[in-house]
Amino acid sequence: MKKLKLFSFVLLVLLMTNCIPDPDDPDNPANSVFCEISDIDFTTVKDAKLIVVNTKLDWSIASSNDWIILTENKGKGKTGILVGVENNNSLPRKGRITISTTDSIHEIEIRQAGYHEISYTVSGVGVKLLLAPAGKFMMGTTGNNINSPLRQVKVDSFYICETEVTNALWRAVTSTLPYDTVKAASGLTLSKLDEEPVSYISWNDVQFFLTALNLKLGLQFRLPTEAEWQYAASGADKSKGNLYSGSNDLDEVGWYVDNSGKVKHPVKQLIPNELGLYDMSGNVYEWCNDWYKQYYGDWYGSSTTNFITVENPKGPETGTMKVKRGGYYNSLNVYWGGECAPNERGSLSPICFEITSPGTVHEKVVYRCESVGFRFILPVVK
Secondary structure: OOEOOOOOOOOOOOOOOEEEOOOOOOOOOOOOOEEOOOEEEEOOOOEEEEEEEOOOOEEEEEEOOOOEEEOOOEEEOOEEEEEEEOOOOOOOEEEEEEEEOOOOEEEEEEEEOOOOEEEEEEOOEEEEEEEEOOEEEEEOOOOOOOOOOOEEEEEOOEEEEOOOOEHHHHHHHHOOOHHHOHHHHHOOOOOOOOOOEOOOOOHHHHHHHHHHHHHHHOOOOEOOOHHHHHHHHOOHHHOOOOOOOOOOOHHHHOOOOOOOOOOOOOOOOOOOOOOOOOOOOOOOEEEEEEEOOOOOHHHHOOOOOOOOEEEOOOOOOOOOOEEEEOOOOOOOOOOOOHHHOOOOEEEEOOOOEEEEOOOOOOOEEEEOOOOEEOOOEEEOOO
16 A cells, blocks of 8 residues: 655645445444545646545555555544545546445545657657547538538547658558558659658558557557547647648648649648647548548438537448548648648548449559558547
8 A cells, every 4th residue: 555645735626525424324423434425536737635534443445556645544433535646647547446344345436637648669669649638529511512511529538649650650560661562553652751651551551550559559549530530630629710730821731732842741840730730731641430421411410500419420330432631742722721621521442442434444443542641549548
């Protein structure tokens, strides 16, 4: 049992909910501990809150994790106990404290929020993810188009890569690059610079990468859903409603046809969006997890006056195309934002091969992934 060291800060918030005797007979306390409180939430910083145990029996209290610290571990009668936590510079975490007598056990869940950014290293290559706190935003547009209908979407918290996955990270995880064999597939020559976003990868290739990465780090990274991607690209809870991801001026935040030289560029060369994410407009398209559906209306339901709220949408259960988002280095800058705007949608076969003009003499197979990359997320476990 680890006892609470003297806190060097003023305890501003005391949790005064008691573990008290039976409320039906307050003048004659029951032997068992009676406790109304079942959970305590902390922010990321070092903090403590007060509970009160009151029972005639001897009691003990224990914590399940070293980061949960107690001023007392046993006693008798009415006692105030500080339940404290250390700073948390990593993921959100959960534990519990258990108050026990000879005939009663009461558990209190302890939750502490996660840090706003987390970092990992794979074979010497670092990757940083930033927290997108849970929130709501308006997704889609009014009218009958591929972005319809306009609806309110609620997403849970998640961490998302600060940048698109680079050549260096892809190589660190898979020991190779897509371009090692790309010439045979298309005749294209693509740059292998470490800090450029990896591209020429299918949606299926990304699943292979994420499986390998999860095995290396013991985590559960995945592609963002379309809703999660747009929420993060728009700045999440810090959104200023910009036309592009981080600005109303595409030149400030995105590589597109007018400034890119029609090639992709190293990540983090332009300014980030409100959340701190780079290149979510332009540079390379980004895969999302969802199957693509042209119209949302019969999937979500629609309303132009009373907006529906959808929680954590995951897209259709089946399909033939996967969603891509964000535009790329050859995208146009048009007055409504074009494909570099956070709310614009595109699609592509998950294997990247598409048959054009099927069933005609012009039928051919076209490979279309040279401009598609991705970034991944880590959901916050509730």
